[in-house]
Amino acid sequence: MSEKEKKEMVGYRQQPGKIPFSRPGSGGKSPFSEPRDEEMIPESQGGKKNQPWGGHRHDKLITGRVVGKSTSLVDSKWKVTGRAKYGDDIRLPNELIGKIVRSPHHYARVLSIDLSKALDLPGVISIATGDDAKNKFGVLPVTKDEHAMAVDRVRHIGDLVACVAAEDEGTALEAVRLINVEYEILESIHDMKDGLNDSEKPIHDRGEYHIGEANVQKRVFQEFGNIDSMQENAIASHKNNWFFNGVNHAATEPHAVVADWDPSGRLTLYTPQQVPHYVHRALADVLEIPMHQINVHRTFVGGGFGGKSDPFPHEMCASILARKSGRPVRITFDREEVYWINRGRHPSHIEMNLHADEKGRLCGIETDALIDGGAFASFGHVTTYYNGVLHTAPYEIGAFHYTGARVWTNKPASGAMRGHGAVNSRCAVEVGIDDLSEQLQVDPISFRLANLLPPNSATITGFRVTSIGMRECLERVMEESDWKNKFRKMPLGHGIGIGCGFFISGSGLPIHWDPNKFPHATVHLKIDMDGGVTVHTGAADIGQGSDTVVAQSVAEVLGLPLDMIRIKSRETDTSPVDLGSYSSRVTFMNANAAISAAMKIREDLLNATSEITDSPIEKLVIGDRRIFRKDDPAVGVSYLEALHKAQEERGALVASGAYRTPPMGRAHKGAAAGLAPAYSFSAYVAEVKVDVETGQTKVEKVWAAHDCGKALNPLAVKGQIIGSCHMGMGQVLSEEMRYGRTGNLMNTDLLDYKIPSVHEMPEVTPIIVESNDPEGPFGAKEAGEGPLLPILPAVCNAVYDAIGVRSNELPITPDRLYKNIEKKCRKLKIDDPMDLPSPRLEYSELQEILEKRSQEHSIRDRDRRLKSDIKPYHNGALFGMDPTIPPDEVDESWKVTVIPSEEYLESPRLAGSAWLHTERRKRGE
Amino acid sequence: MSVIRLPMLPGSEKIPWKASINGKLISKPIESNAILLDVLRDQVGTLGVKRGCDMGTCGCCSVLIDGKPKLSCLVLAQEVSESEITTVEGLADGHHLHPIQEMFGEYGGSQCGFCTPGFLVVISALLEENPTPNDSEIKNAIEGNLCRCTGYQQIVDSVRAASELLNSGNTVSNSTEPKSNPNPGFDE
């Protein structure tokens, strides 16, 4: 220690002990302990942080260190220097290049594969076909329907038939060309409506569970509430038949994988995966080796958005080729192949019906969603539910009727994509509410504010809603966008619109449940003499910043700067099992697990400090790298001293923390789909300009309020909000997977698949609303997917406000919109679209009723948030039911049904007609 | 179905090639039809140059050729023989990051980071030419780069901040400087 440093240490009264040995390389950029940041310490702990929504169980853990402060991603330095290694950047010595033989046909039987010419090509090392791996896999255990390569049949253009490993890329491609496959072409299905009918050769065979002889992969029927009277009671009804085109994640990094069997016979798979654990399982199934013989190494992930969350056939191919050839194999997709593997948002036909009664209440929602799953199941089982159940909130509703069906067609498989299953039907609901409000002559924001579920309530399907910041979201965007002076008041071609969203923050049930009591997330901590904290987590950082959030949580609890935390989250060999980055579960579950691990270390440190300073534990607080007495901050020890004391006799401190969701939900079939430990809410206002003469829409501004519970890293939350706007804007205005007349996917590149460039992006004002979720880590909920939902309807509604024309097909490309403008002109007998009338609004007397109700509700909500002795609130109370009891328990006319009645089947809706088939096992054949 | 990438057929003719890459003279024989992106990734080893589309639509493969941003997936390597090529690996000065690299971290310009190298080289060229770009100049400069994560807004923020840092005369500190001391003094 230099003389100068020693002088500066005057006043450092570590009592009573001092670390006797000098600290190698000490000094550092911050040699002194900073005072605690009182602005970040909650009121409940004597700090200055306001808590309008009450305290939180993690309040006492706040050290004012990093949580809640904008923090750059802990791995950002790797990314900005080009040192971050993504899938294709893993280059192992002696590697081979793998390429895939893909089907040129939509649907065909593979009769024979002639490898002879390819095998003769110098430089070709190994070739594999479906015969090498016959076991099925799939992300959901109930619907395993994929093979590494075609066994018997190919099911879409681009489906895998064989794969080659060769010395270099040129040779591998040449070998692919030389492989001769003989096919018998089968009759393919492209229109999802055809998938509902019986067919000669369904794309998959589900055995006794097969639905009729059709291509229906999954069907759902749900009826809750006052179904019989919803139409009678309605004074306004909305009906729209939507078609949503499919969209792709278009992550900038194409999929890539490297497989390497090491000399001890273990496989390491390097892959940019969102969900390493499921690949781990699937590899074991397909390769027929135990899981412990496999190490899945998650590389940096160049964007996921759901597109890298299935176990993929090319991951199997690389492993098989590497096993056969005895050398590492790298397979990298070109952009076209990304579209063949797809897993994007389902093309969907959605019929949306909404009903409002004379009090301006939503007395019924009837949704029918037929979704196009493409050739494989993927996450489709869940998607089929999500299209319905995820619009049972944030509004209190009188009745909910949902029929959904997912069919197989001969297209690349659809799957999970940001906002999984909720995006399209949410758009339909929110546009419907805009239309209902217009019919009722009320402001659509007032309509929403008067129909919200309160905090700590249950939805009509029994989801447990804890924190809800919907009201604040709506109020904030209304104010910031100057809504009152703009809505229905702007000139032709200029419009403003509102849309809301509701999304799960983690899925209540793990995918692999037998049922089991395993945690959803586990985090391990290890601290040795150097004082740095090693965090082992399986959470997959895919750019959303999960490593950062986990590091922040640990740093916060232990009072450490972020540079003392190092995250190890790459390998299944060292990381505890985590279910992966999907369902917006990572922050909620992993940060909770990290906090509970850090609490154990915290306790060790406090005990040690108490022993050294002879102070009772309750008197101690943790500050910046220092633990001291609250009443006399001069009495305390440095972090390192406490650590070394705690390490006596036992060495490195280690701790494990885990998170598992509490028991929730009701008992009907499908009740678990959509259950989450918390939900996020959002409201966006979009301002657009529409050129009525060309149909071109430009989004100018977006005010985006999102309730994420608490922003652990506001920088990342804002990034997620703005990024979601980008992706949603693409879907609403320009992105679509275009299939030609004969079913060919026509735009398999980024030139024809139009994602917004910097010039198309509006100015987004992100507004963070913090509703302080009781179970979330420090109050946090998700911010990764929910923020995408509202942008679509907000833009649709703004287009209507601008020109009075509604669209029912997304994306609203200029040609589509122009056709609708022409139609409207013809209807109104107008020659020049410039003469179209702009929609205007004159309030009916209902407006006042709604405003009054929303004021009352606002008080109700505040009470339900702050008071501890609140009674249960079940959806239905707004309609006069007893809020404390589930309505179906007291009223027979309040339905809970998951099987369609005979009567319904006499004239089912589109997706509902999937129920006309009988499962094979019930046909008694 | 067509394969977009033209196979470099085995055995195509090799020609001598040399270029200064990030200040280091590299000379190696390459195939006459080799694409610069492939040479950089597969032979030179500058894996920071990313391949997002291989057809000039994403901008991930951007590099500077004699100071001008170019899409390396659209450049024949032999065309740029004898040139000076800068990739993302060449932006930092030892352990001192380029201001735009530092600010990308700080302002959220990078999420997944895959597009980042492309943006960084393009922006470094912009700042070289115009140290105080306004928003529309920034947007025009990055219009050829796609980012799927950030929605660009925080990228533009980062450029503004980098421009300020550049013009303030301050530099980014050496990243190997000692970090936080676990045994800090207590400043009363």
Ligand code: FES
């Ligand atoms: S890889 Fe060159 S522009 Fe996309």
Ligand code: FES
């Ligand atoms: S940060 Fe992911 S694509 Fe730009």
